[in-house]
Amino acid sequence: MSPPTPPLARQLRDATRDAHRALDRHPALQCLLAPTLTREAYGASLLALYPAHAELENRILREIARLGLRLRVPRRLPRLIDDLGSLGLTPRTLASQAATSSASPAILAGELYVLEGSRLGGQMIGGRLRRTLGSGAPHTFFCLEMAPEEWPRRLLELEALCPPGERGAAVAGARAAFDRFREQLDRRFPG
Ligand code: HEM
Known part of the structure; x- marks a missing residue:
């Protein structure tokens, strides 16, 4: 039996349900689920995903280091x-992120929830891509395995990062992370 969901995780899920729905319906991501997906459309979607994912992942790893936290977060950007590269595409150089404000551990908990949660949907997308484009299509980004105990363990880590009185800050961090992700997708993939 899986352990009960920690209170912060329940709050984050409830507070970001609509933001998640808006993202998983975004044309840049919806097309990945279409049975008619082509390699060209897949490449366009990955190009749009690159700055969105890079901004979130880079920021979180930078803030973990700045705060001196002992959190292990797998990098997916190289994938x-x-x-x-396997599709013959090169992502655009990323804009400088020097202006972003620093995060408290509670805000970081919300942002990390978004980054690591995206692996759950990613696994599903990976399965879909294997069916539409075949297992030869490069899709290592979408298939970083999440072991069954990994997500519950991550949620407990988030709980430990965020005192109960600061859950509002974690929710704000998660919402802002979803917003920034979507803005990046909108910029490269207006639909
Ligand atoms: C087409 C795109 C997407 C699909 C189909 C999708 C699908 C899913 C699914 C099925 C789950 C639940 C998995 C489970 O309970 O085992 C999930 C969870 C989650 N996804 Fe997505 N997702 C997508 C994109 C994203 C993106 C781009 C992000 C963030 C940048 C994201 C963030 C999350 C988070 C935070 C959770 C955890 C929700 C919870 O608390 O249970 N997803 N997604």
Whole structure:
């Protein structure tokens, strides 16, 4: 039996349900689920995903280091770059992120929820891509295995990062992370 969901995780899920729905219906991501997906459309989607994912992943790893936290977060950006390279595509240089404000541990908990949660949907997308484009299509970004105990363990880590009185900050961090992700997708993939 899986352990009960920690209170912060329940709050984050409830507070970001609509933001998640808006993202998983975004044309840049919806097309990945279409049975008619072509390699060209897949490449366009990965190019749009690159800055969105890079901004989130880079920021979180930078803030973990700045705060001196002992959190292990797998990097997926190199996988995305490799997949693009295998498709013969090169992502655009990222804009400088020097202006983003620093995060408290509670805000970071919300952002990390978004980054690591995206692996759950990613696994599903990976399965779909294997069916539509075949297992030879480069899709390492979408298939970083999440072991069954990994997500519950991550949720407990988030709980430990965020005192109960700061859950509002974690929710704000998660919402802002979803918003920034969507803005990046909108910029490269207006639909
Ligand atoms: C077409 C795109 C997407 C699909 C189909 C999708 C699908 C899913 C699914 C099925 C789950 C639940 C998995 C489970 O309970 O085992 C999930 C969870 C989650 N996804 Fe997505 N997702 C997509 C994109 C994203 C993106 C781009 C992000 C963030 C940048 C994201 C963030 C999350 C988060 C935070 C959770 C955890 C929700 C919870 O608390 O249970 N997803 N997604």
